[in-house]
Amino acid sequence: MTSTPSPLDATQLGAYFALIEASSLLKHAVEQQLREAGDLSYVQFQLLATLGDSPTGSRRMTDLADGVVYSRSGLTYQAQTLEKRGLVTRSQSSDDERGVTVTITDGGRAVLAEVFPGHVAVLDDLLFAALSRADIETLADVLARARDHMRQTPPRSAQPRRRKRTTAANQP
Amino acid sequence: MTSTPSPLDATQLGAYFALIEASSLLKHAVEQQLREAGDLSYVQFQLLATLGDSPTGSRRMTDLADGVVYSRSGLTYQAQTLEKRGLVTRSQSSDDERGVTVTITDGGRAVLAEVFPGHVAVLDDLLFAALSRADIETLADVLARARDHMRQTPPRSAQPRRRKRTTAANQP
DNA sequence: AGCAAGTGCTTCGGATTCGAAGCAACTGCG
DNA sequence: CGCAGTTGCTTCGAATCCGAAGCACTTGCT
Numbered sequence: 001m002t003s004t005p006s007p008l009d010a011t012q013l014g015a016y017f018a019l020i021e022a023s024s025l026l027k028h029a030v031e032q033q034l035r036e037a038g039d040l041s042y043v044q045f046q047l048l049a050t051l052g053d054s055p056t057g058s059r060r061m062t063d064l065a066d067g068v069v070y071s072r073s074g075l076t077y078q079a080q081t082l083e084k085r086g087l088v089t090r091s092q093s094s095d096d097e098r099g100v101t102v103t104i105t106d107g108g109r110a111v112l113a114e115v116f117p118g119h120v121a122v123l124d125d126l127l128f129a130a131l132s133r134a135d136i137e138t139l140a141d142v143l144a145r146a147r148d149h150m151r152q153t154p155p156r157s158a159q160p161r162r163r164k165r166t167t168a169a170n171q172p
Numbered sequence: 173m174t175s176t177p178s179p180l181d182a183t184q185l186g187a188y189f190a191l192i193e194a195s196s197l198l199k200h201a202v203e204q205q206l207r208e209a210g211d212l213s214y215v216q217f218q219l220l221a222t223l224g225d226s227p228t229g230s231r232r233m234t235d236l237a238d239g240v241v242y243s244r245s246g247l248t249y250q251a252q253t254l255e256k257r258g259l260v261t262r263s264q265s266s267d268d269e270r271g272v273t274v275t276i277t278d279g280g281r282a283v284l285a286e287v288f289p290g291h292v293a294v295l296d297d298l299l300f301a302a303l304s305r306a307d308i309e310t311l312a313d314v315l316a317r318a319r320d321h322m323r324q325t326p327p328r329s330a331q332p333r334r335r336k337r338t339t340a341a342n343q344p
Numbered sequence: 345a346g347c348a349a350g351t352g353c354t355t356c357g358g359a360t361t362c363g364a365a366g367c368a369a370c371t372g373c374g
Numbered sequence: 375c376g377c378a379g380t381t382g383c384t385t386c387g388a389a390t391c392c393g394a395a396g397c398a399c400t401t402g403c404t
Contacts, residue, residue, distance in 0.1 A: 019299075
């Protein structure tokens with residue numbers, strides 16, 4: 001199992017740590033703002049934002065979960081919570097009897113709008129303030145590439161059940 | 173409070189989303205590896221790694237918490253857990269009677285060593301595979317800058333108690 | 345058509361998380 | 375010196391999170 005993976009050099013380590021650290025710091029700061037401005041957790045905000053972004057204002061549960069990188073059961077919990085608050089509705093998908101479609105309500109959009117300016121302000125102050133235009137462009141480009149690559153790996157929802165094919169890391 | 177914060181442009185939004193998404197995906201992948209390889213959660217790994225990185229192998233609780241961007245109470249919990257497993261020890265700081273110094277044990281170092289190769293492998297496969305040398309260097313540079321800027325804001329441990337001074341953004 | 349495997353979501357139980365409150369030691373200022 | 379305010383950590387209670395197991399519908403294969 002210990003197949004001598006090339007040890008990371010200093011730059012790689014730096015990139016990795018900086019990525020984790022920066023995202024953690026940002027997430028926490030944003031989380032506080034969201035809590036105060038609209039009593040939303042970060043995930044809840046992500047869910048509403050994802051839905052709001054959709055042309056129809058709705059998505060299937062699994063797609064939502066994969067989109068925000070969340071467990072299915074966790075999403076069920078959050079969907080219930082948001083539904084109780086009247087920010088989303090849940091309904092059976094028309095084509096698939098099992099599927100549940102989550103839709104953002106006007107109330108949900110209102111909260112989103114309520115919270116958004118402050119959200120942007122935090123981003124400006126914390127993330128973008130220290131970066132040049134070019135930095136931001138590069139960041140967007142590089143991270144998008146990394147993300148796309150990671151998305152190729154089967155998402156959250158596919159792993160657990162069955163492991164019919166080869167299991168893990170491997171190349172003959 | 174709605175001070176018309178400049179709306180983000182597409183690039184900024186892209187950078188932000190990519191950052192959050194990429195870090196989430198990476199974190200989850202790493203988490204699975206850590207769980208399998210050494211039954212460690214991500215935070216636990218971060219804590220051990222931080223301690224292992226220290227010349228003395230030890231740190232004070234608050235510094236640890238701020239280092240990994242964690243709540244104090246959460247750290248207390250994790251420190252207990254790690255102590256039970258014999259991966260760290262806790263002792264009173266010599267200079268400050270209240271302070272607690274956490275130190276990594278040989279067992280802790282062993283687990284770290286056990287887990288590290290696989291950890292690196294995941295990083296290679298998921299994060300670095302899609303990026304060029306130059307990409308990685310840029311990423312390290314830009315994110316380090318962002319992180320350092322965010323670190324200027326008082327850390328986790330300073331916020332909660334008292335708000336004796338002005339509340340938010342400000343410089344006299 | 346009919347059954348076995350697969351997929352979508354929820355429920356369940358337990359682990360982890362956080363902020364607020366509490367306790368103890370430290371500090372500074374009268 | 376002595377006490378009010380701070381600071382370091384833990385305890386407490388409640389919220390959130392996840393994976394495993396369960397249930398219901400769908401699909402593929404014969």
